[in-house]
Amino acid sequence: MHFELTEEQTLLRRTVRDFAEAELKPRARRVDEHAEFNAAAVKKMGPLGLLGLSVPEEYGGAGVDAISAAIAIEEIGRGCGSTGLAIAAHNGLACAPLVLFGNDEQKKEWLTPMASGSGRLGALALTEPGAGSDLAGGVRTAARRDGDEWVINGSKMWCTNAGIADVIVTLCRTDPAGGGHSLSLIVVPTGAPGLHIGPPEKKMGVKGSPTHAVTYENVRVPAACLLGVEGRGLQQTLEVLDGGRIGIGALAVGLAQAAHEEAMKYAKERHTFGQPIAQHQAIQWMIADAATRIDAARLMVYRAAWLKQGGRPYTTEAAMAKLFATEVAEKVCFDAIQIHGGYGYSAEFPVERIYRDQRLMTIGEGTSEIQRLVIARNVLA
Numbered sequence: 001m002h003f004e005l006t007e008e009q010t011l012l013r014r015t016v017r018d019f020a021e022a023e024l025k026p027r028a029r030r031v032d033e034h035a036e037f038n039a040a041a042v043k044k045m046g047p048l049g050l051l052g053l054s055v056p057e058e059y060g061g062a063g064v065d066a067i068s069a070a071i072a073i074e075e076i077g078r079g080c081g082s083t084g085l086a087i088a089a090h091n092g093l094a095c096a097p098l099v100l101f102g103n104d105e106q107k108k109e110w111l112t113p114m115a116s117g118s119g120r121l122g123a124l125a126l127t128e129p130g131a132g133s134d135l136a137g138g139v140r141t142a143a144r145r146d147g148d149e150w151v152i153n154g155s156k157m158w159c160t161n162a163g164i165a166d167v168i169v170t171l172c173r174t175d176p177a178g179g180g181h182s183l184s185l186i187v188v189p190t191g192a193p194g195l196h197i198g199p200p201e202k203k204m205g206v207k208g209s210p211t212h213a214v215t216y217e218n219v220r221v222p223a224a225c226l227l228g229v230e231g232r233g234l235q236q237t238l239e240v241l242d243g244g245r246i247g248i249g250a251l252a253v254g255l256a257q258a259a260h261e262e263a264m265k266y267a268k269e270r271h272t273f274g275q276p277i278a279q280h281q282a283i284q285w286m287i288a289d290a291a292t293r294i295d296a297a298r299l300m301v302y303r304a305a306w307l308k309q310g311g312r313p314y315t316t317e318a319a320m321a322k323l324f325a326t327e328v329a330e331k332v333c334f335d336a337i338q339i340h341g342g343y344g345y346s347a348e349f350p351v352e353r354i355y356r357d358q359r360l361m362t363i364g365e366g367t368s369e370i371q372r373l374v375i376a377r378n379v380l381a
Helices: 007-033 039-045 066-079 081-101 104-116 233-269 281-309 315-345 350-362 368-380
Strands: 121-125 142-146 149-160 165-173 183-189 195-197 211-222
Touching: 007 039, 007 066, 007 081, 007 350, 039 081, 066 081, 066 233, 066 281, 081 104, 081 121, 081 149, 081 165, 081 183, 081 233, 081 350, 104 121, 104 165, 121 149, 142 165, 149 165, 149 183, 165 233, 183 211, 183 233, 233 281, 233 315, 233 350, 281 315, 315 350, 315 368
Parallel strands: 121 165
Antiparallel strands: 142 149, 149 211, 165 183, 195 211
């Protein structure tokens, strides 16, 4: 077994960290307080390949391996959770289905602009008012064929990036009879008549990552907007979510790392009873536990990414990595606030924001409870 990063992966980490330190971290507080998407920084990510991490170079992307993609998302999340979520969703949920299931014409039309740094991202619309994890039975957004077009009606919610996206990959029911082969993924340009994107949701954290309700009222798109084979939408979505969970796990590691670094910095500066609180055993134990948990979470994320890159089954490992990393982030950020004491509860210190940002990670792209169901079903099979 080999646990060292390659020279290219090490360089990528350094490059993305330097970018995050310069462009993301200094604006993270403003992004949070004003619920402001950091569009200027995101536009600069295009030339760095961060908007097309897994997009092949022939379509304008970076074409990096899965571990490198996880490293990049971790470092972006370390700098700003809001921006990290937007970029993770863009790469893992919007670009991924086009890479996996799109034909050459679809990739040229949509992937190339999405990876270029035009400032516009992509989105994936799955969740509905009555359908969260129950995609197979709960999706009501319907698409019917009318000649050379699809006509879409329905509504989605919690759609990350919808308001800043050029296209929304939408899970639709194309066969009203139902069943496991009744859903399809259809690419919907955000300028399509009848598509209505609601105002950004007011959220507890990751406020600079816009999340919207989306309504489809007789939205017409060409038949060529169908991704892959009609009726394979559920299976396609589950494959996309497997990869997306690696991204959320990496983002959670980045948030935990950021909180941990802030806690250590504060513990060295804050004095009580005549010495830095870093010298107190209670504080040392929290710091030691955090360092250990982060390291373990990072290794689990990398293992899932390694399996993905090798073309091997990784559904269970991705669920494990997402489950463990997001719950580690909760604990590490909780303890970071404890180490700060009363100051940790103040918005003047970054750990307050980081704690709110990480809270979504055990919910989005499958709750911890869903991850446990996925894991249990696979290990018991």
